[in-house]
Amino acid sequence: MKIKYDKETDAIYVILSSDKIVESEEKLRDVIVDYNDRDEVVAIEILNVKENQHEIELPLILKSA
Template sequence: MKLKIDQQADALYLALSEAPASRSEEISPGIVVDYDDQDRVVGIEMLYLSKRAPKADFHRLLFETVPEIA
């Protein structure tokens, strides 16, 4: 899994797989989901990042894994 922030494009891309995207769908304004040829999600793009999170410091990211409930 890779997270890429492109400040010039004002976008964030979360790659969930190394598989190439065969199609994309804008599921909400500025939110694009990429699918592979088997219709699995391979990536999610968020456009207009500075407007969606104007005070966010993207040089400092926190990742958290939620524990499984048995």
């Protein structure tokens, strides 16, 4: 797992797998989940980290589409 922060876009990117991303879905406002071709979570992106407080329940976010 890798966690990256981009201060230019104010986003945190949590990379769970090196699999190719085939689909992305905004699960919550400013929370985007990326999936591989087996509907497994590959990464989670959280936008506007400094601007907004985010409460994320990972079990709900990590469930496949």
